[in-house]
Amino acid sequence: MKAERSYPRAVVTAKAENAVLQGHPWIYDAEITALTGQPENGGLVDAVSRKGRYLGTGLYSKESKIRLRLVSRNANDVFDDAFWERKLRWAWEYRKAVLREEDLTCCRVIFGEADGFPGLTVDRFGPLLSAQVLSVGMETRKHTILPMLADILRRDGQRIDGIYERSDVKLREKEGLEQVKGWLPLPGETPPASAVTEITENGVKYLVDVENGQKTGFFLDQKFNRQAVARLARGRTVLDCFTHTGSFALNAALGGAAHVTAVDVSESAVEMARANAARNGLSDRVDCVCANVFDLLPELEGQPARYDFIILDPPAFTKSRATVANAITGYKEINYRAMKLLPRGGYLATCSCSYFATEEKFTAMLRSAARDAGVQLRQIEARQQAPDHPILWGVEETNYLKFYLFQVI
Structure with a gap:
């Protein structure tokens, strides 16, 4: 039996209707x-077409240009705790289906709109969940949804000690929300004493600081791209540019690279990469250097060829059109x-994490760079992520993530 709708109604344009239907x-x-x-503000609103056709129910934001974020297209849904718990269980079951068991201890558990939780990101780093809340709709529900997620994971045999919010x-x-950072209270529990934990990804150990690390603490989206680099790195001399915590460099070293130079402009990032190399017993094969990649690459051109594998994993160079x-x-x-530096037969890993x-545009840029460098790329x-x-x-x-592996010929 169809549930009675009692929510405010938003009549939308034909353009919006078409986007929703897609x-x-x-x-x-x-x-x-x-x-x-x-x-x-943050409440539920039904979206309907100009002819009154039900399109979906969403979370209303009175200050954002994104005024309504749909969470259901089912007119019979009842938006109680059971609704949100069901969506959380679907998200966790999906991760269990697409990841290996060992990857579940460090993975993205909730990916915003892709999981039906617009404006919410939750990453798992061992026993800690790191959450970022970017919409008022999720803000008003975080004290229900996030403890519920911890409970679902625990009931599935996963150890969860606490939830740290990185909002x-x-x-x-843009949502009219203040910035927030700190432990999210779990009923009847005391937060952990430390927001630093250790994870293992692809056999590499890292210390992750969910309180002070970038975004939620560590970039998980390149997990399998790092594996692809490790497979190609055996016996090679590798230059890892924009290394951050050293993840690509360490995967290359663990994959059997003869030597790896990891470069980042941030001294604190270099120190972290150096510590991670020591943690994995790879200090003898990984050098960590503080330098600006835009300055370093031209300097290396005048020197004898030193690298036969270059990795380019820059931060997002653009966050707007x-x-x-x-x-x-x-x-x-x-x-x-990088193409100019590599010998013929050398290898290039290159990527962009910017949606814009x-x-x-990215592949057109690569074609132009190869033409100007006088090389051909063999893909x-x-x-992707x-x-x-x-x-x-x-x-x-x-x-959003584009990742390519080439041989330069």
């Missing part, structure tokens, strides 16, 4: 032509320099 969960403020009822990002201001052109210029510079630097693999960061068709924002 799977996108966002409805912008300018796409709402009429609003009946008194929606609460210390400026993006929250307005700066895409500058970002592509930056990507081309480092890729051109689309695959079309080994084209890869790990499957615990699922790409939801119809939601192009979930498809």
Whole structure:
């Protein structure tokens, strides 16, 4: 029997209707032509077409340009605790299906819109969950949803000691939210004494500081791309640019690289990479250097060839459409320099984690860099983010990571 709807209703434009029917969960403020009822900030609102067709139910944000984020397209859904628990269980069961058992101890458990939790990210680092809340709808429900998630994992035999919230990002201001950072209380429990924990990914051990590390503490989306690099690194001399915590460098070393030089402009990142190399007994084969990659690559051109495998894993050079052109210029510079440095038969791993630097733009840049460097690229693999960061068709924002392995010939 169809449940009675008692939520405010938002009538949306034909453009919004078409986007929703193709799977996108966002409805912008300018796409709402009429609003009946008194929606609460973070509350539930039904979206309907101009002809009154039910399109879905979403979380309302009175200050964001993304005014409504859909969480259901089923008119019979009842949005009680059982609804959210069911969605959390689906997300966890999906991870269990697509990851190896050993990968479940460090993985992304909730990936926002791709899991039906718009504005919520939850990463697992061993016994700690690291959560980031970016929408007012999730903000109003976090004290229900996050403890519920911990309970689901525990009932499945997983050790969860605490949840640390990393909502210390400026993006929250667009939702009218203050930045927040700290332990999220779990009923009847005392938070852990430390927000630092150890994880093992691909056989490599890392210390992860969920309180002070970038974003939620560690980048999990390159897990299987690091494995691909490790397979190719055996016996090679590797230059890992933008190393951050040393993850690609350590995977290459563990994969049998003859030697690895890991470079980052941040001294603290270099120190962390150095400590991770020592933790894994790889200090004799991994040198960690503090340098600006944009300066280092041209300097190396004048020296005898030292590397036959170069890895380029830069931070996002653009976070908006307005700066895409500058970002592509930056990507081309480092890729051109790497191609010039590599001997014929050498290998290149290159990627972009910016959604706005689309695959079309990124591959066009690579073709241009290869032409200018006077080399030809033989593609080994084209890869994306790990499957615990699922790409939801119809939601192009979930498809952000481009990763290529080439041989330079």
